[in-house]
Amino acid sequence: MSIRTPLNYLAGAGILLTIVAGGAYYASQAPTASAATAATETPLTVYWSDGDSGRLSDGTKFRLHGIDSPETGSMKQRGGAKCESERALGFEAKEAALELTRGKQVTISEMRGTDRYERTVVRLELDGKDLAALLVAGGTHRTWDYDGREKKPDWCAGAAS
Known part of the structure; x- marks a missing residue:
């Protein structure tokens, strides 16, 4: 049986916040289906x-x-x-x-x-x-x-x- 200390809870909360912040950043950088972007002037067939x-x-x-x-x-x-x-x-x-x-x-x-x-x-x-x-x-x-x-x-x- 392990003893949980406030330090364990703080470490867990810090890891969780890091994951959430990383996910929010990634989601804000991903292109969406409704986001229109200009494209290339390269001629294509x-x-x-x-x-x-x-x-x-x-x-x-x-x-x-x-x-x-x-x-x-x-x-x-x-x-x-x-x-x-x-x-x-x-x-x-x-x-x-x-x-x-x-x-x-x-x-x-x-x-x-x-x-x-x-x-x-x-x-x-x-x-x-x-x-x-x-x-x-x-x-x-x-x-x-x-x-x-x-x-x-x-x-x-x-x-x-």
């Missing part, structure tokens, strides 16, 4: 996974901020298309993104943290124009305020599938 996400030539896995495209994954796949019509639209959206960026380089104009799939949420610029806005203007993508917890667009509404 885009490799598309689908119409709104992919990988950049520097290895960054990304998701475009502020827009949504139809899913290309199987209806049986988690996170896949909800209907065959959405899947077909998804391939059209990916093709539109490919055509817009083929042989061109983009720059990251803003980084907004990571999404639930651990992709960096970014704004990309193509020839000084917002890539997401260009895709929406082309009609294959829709605006979507994911950060505001807005409901994902329904790509199957009115579809015969």
